[in-house]
Structures are given as C-alpha cells and as structure tokens.
Amino acid sequence: MNTKTNNSYVKTILLILIFASFSSLSLASSDKDSQQFYKAYLNREDSVQKVDVMVDSFYFKPDHLEVLVNQPVQIRLRSVTSLIEHDFTLKAPEAGMNISKDIPHGKDVSVKFTPTRTGDYEFYCDKKAFFGLFSHKDKGMKGILRVVQHVSSP
Numbered sequence: 001m002n003t004k005t006n007n008s009y010v011k012t013i014l015l016i017l018i019f020a021s022f023s024s025l026s027l028a029s030s031d032k033d034s035q036q037f038y039k040a041y042l043n044r045e046d047s048v049q050k051v052d053v054m055v056d057s058f059y060f061k062p063d064h065l066e067v068l069v070n071q072p073v074q075i076r077l078r079s080v081t082s083l084i085e086h087d088f089t090l091k092a093p094e095a096g097m098n099i100s101k102d103i104p105h106g107k108d109v110s111v112k113f114t115p116t117r118t119g120d121y122e123f124y125c126d127k128k129a130f131f132g133l134f135s136h137k138d139k140g141m142k143g144i145l146r147v148v149q150h151v152s153s154p
C-alpha cells in the first residue's frame with residue numbers, strides 16, 4: 001500500500017520535471033528566433049550613444065543592444081523593481097569593457113564605456129537569490145551587446 005503511494009508520487013514528480021524541461025526548451029528556442037537588436041541612439045552633440053534599459057526581476061528590456069565600436073556608450077538602467085537589488089555586469093576587458101554596477105531597487109543608474117572591439121558580448125545580473133540557490137542570470141537576467149563597425153553617415 002505504502003509502496004504504491006510512493007510510486008505514484010515519484011511518477012508525478014517525474015512528469016512535472018519532464019514538462020518543466022520541455023517548456024523551458026521551447027522558450028529558449030523561440031527567444032533565439034525573435035532576436036532583434038535595439039540600436040543605441042547616437043547623440044550628434046556629444047557623440048555618445050545612448051540607450052535606456054528597463055531592469056526588473058529577472059530581465060533587462062531591451063536585452064539585445066547594438067552599438068558602434070570606438071564610440072562612447074551610455075546605458076541608463078532604470079530599475080522598476082520594488083525590493084530586489086540588481087546589477088549590470090559585462091566582463092570583456094579585451095574589448096574595453098569591464099563593468100560591474102549595482103542598480104538599487106527603483107533607481108536610475110548609468111554606465112558609460114567605450115567598446116574597442118567588435119563582436120557579441122554577454123551582459124548579465126550577477127546577483128544571487130534564495131540564499132545563493134540560483135543566480136539572476138540563470139533566471140534569464142542577461143542579454144547581448146553587439147558591437148559593430150563604424151558606419152559612415154550618409
């Protein structure tokens with residue numbers, strides 16, 4: 001009697017796990033299909049490329065950014081989270097970017113840097129949640145900064 005109950009319990013757990021892994025797989029693939037890179041706005045007066053990014057648990061929006069190489073970039077990170085602190089981390093010193101900036105909840109924080117090499121660079125939130133059980137990055141709080149060649153203006 002007891003073994004039977006245990007078996008059905010195990011089966012239920014297995015089904016939940018299988019379903020969970022399938023649903024996360026399909027989510028990941030649909031994300032890749034709909035990748036669109038948001039171009040930073042180049043301010044002609046100060047030659048700074050500017051972009052606003054919304055920050056919440058657990059995402060950046062937009063999370064695919066495109067900027068020009070060898071031009072200063074300013075990302076304004078606007079936290080709309082009510083309790084949790086996030087950060088903006090981008091570790092690519094070979095491309096002139098070595099950023100780790102805390103974003104207190106509900107605050108606006110700006111990061112400024114100049115990418116010196118083209119390519120795709122991952123940025124993410126390096127904070128941990130639930131006593132280090134998972135990272136915000138694991139929950140999807142990440143994105144891609146695409147650095148492209150300088151295009152001549154028409």
Ligand SMILES: [Cu+2]
Nearest residue numbers: 086125127136
């Ligand atoms: Cu975070």
